[in-house]
Amino acid sequence: MVATTRGGDSAPGPAPDPGLFGPGSVTWQMHGDPMMWVAGVRALYLQALHPLAVRAVMQNSDFRRDAWGRLMRTANFVGTTTYGTTEAAELAGARVRRIHGMLSATDPATGRAYAIDAPELLLWVHCAEIDSYLHVLRRSGYPLTDAQADRYLAEHRVSARLVGLDPAGVPADRAGMAAYFAEVRPRLAAGADARAVDDFLLRPPTHPLLVPAREVLWRRVAQLAYASLPPYAHELYGRPAPAPAAVTRGLRVTGTLLRGIPARLRWQLPPKHILRAMARLGPGARPAPYKAGR
Structure with a gap:
C-alpha cells in the first residue's frame, strides 16, 4: 500500500542509504580512480614485509594459486564498504571478522601459534593498504590538499572498525600515519614469504597465450607499484x-x-559498485576529483 498525504499525494519514501562514507566523503571520490589498482598492488608488496602478517596469508590461503581471487576479493570488499549500503558494508565487515576469528598461523621464528586477527596485524594490513591508496593517487596527480588527505585517513577509521580494530587506535592523519610506520619499521623484514609474494607479483602464473600481455601490461603495473614503495622497503627487498x-x-x-x-x-x-551506487542515489553521486574538497 502506498502512503498518502491528506491531500491525496504520495508521501515521500525514505531517503536512499548513502552507505558508511557517502558521496560527500573524500573516500567516495578517491576510490573511483583507476590508479587504485596500482595502489592495491603496492599495498600487497608493503603488507608482505610484516613476517607475521604475510605468514598468516601463506598458511591460510592458497596465495600462489588464487592470488588473483584474493586481489579481487579485496577489491570487492573495498567497493562494497565504499559504495554499498550501510547494511552491505556492515555484513561484509562481519564476514571478514568471522573468518579471521577462526584462523591462526605459526610464527616461523618461534613455532608458536598466533591469532591472525591480533590487533597488531590488523593495524599493519589496514595502514599499509590505506597509505598505499593515498600515496599512489596523490603522487600520480590526483588533486588532494594536505587537509583532504588527512580527512581521508580520518574517514578510514570506519573501515578499520569493520575489520575489528578500535578506531581510537588507528592513525587519523598524515602525522599519525608517519609515526606509526616509524614505530613498526624495526619489526619488518623480507623473509621467504615476502620473497614469494614478490616473485608472484613480478611473474604471476597465467595461460601461455596471455604471457605477452603479462609481460607488456602486468609487469609495468607491478614494477610501478613496487617502485612507489618507501625507501626502506626497497632496502628490505x-x-x-x-x-x-x-x-x-x-x-x-x-x-x-x-x-x-x-x-x-x-x-x-x-x-x-559505482554504477549501482549512482542508480541508488542519483547521478549527483558520481565520483569526481573536484568534489573531494566539498
Whole structure:
C-alpha cells in the first residue's frame, strides 16, 4: 500500500542509504580512480614485509594459486564498504571478522601459534593498504590538499572498525600515519614469504597465450607499484630504489592514460559498485576529483 498525504499525494519514501562514507566523503571520490589498482598492488608488496602478517596469508590461503581471487576479493570488499549500503558494508565487515576469528598461523621464528586477527596485524594490513591508496593517487596527480588527505585517513577509521580494530587506535592523519610506520619499521623484514609474494607479483602464473600481455601490461603495473614503495622497503627487498623523480613521472603518465578511459566504461567492469551506487542515489553521486574538497 502506498502512503498518502491528506491531500491525496504520495508521501515521500525514505531517503536512499548513502552507505558508511557517502558521496560527500573524500573516500567516495578517491576510490573511483583507476590508479587504485596500482595502489592495491603496492599495498600487497608493503603488507608482505610484516613476517607475521604475510605468514598468516601463506598458511591460510592458497596465495600462489588464487592470488588473483584474493586481489579481487579485496577489491570487492573495498567497493562494497565504499559504495554499498550501510547494511552491505556492515555484513561484509562481519564476514571478514568471522573468518579471521577462526584462523591462526605459526610464527616461523618461534613455532608458536598466533591469532591472525591480533590487533597488531590488523593495524599493519589496514595502514599499509590505506597509505598505499593515498600515496599512489596523490603522487600520480590526483588533486588532494594536505587537509583532504588527512580527512581521508580520518574517514578510514570506519573501515578499520569493520575489520575489528578500535578506531581510537588507528592513525587519523598524515602525522599519525608517519609515526606509526616509524614505530613498526624495526619489526619488518623480507623473509621467504615476502620473497614469494614478490616473485608472484613480478611473474604471476597465467595461460601461455596471455604471457605477452603479462609481460607488456602486468609487469609495468607491478614494477610501478613496487617502485612507489618507501625507501626502506626497497632496502628490505634488496633491490636499489629507483630515482624518485622517475617514479613520479611514471605514476603521472600512467594516471593520465588510465583516467583518459571514460569512467562509464571503466565502471562497467564487475562488480559495478559505482554504477549501482549512482542508480541508488542519483547521478549527483558520481565520483569526481573536484568534489573531494566539498
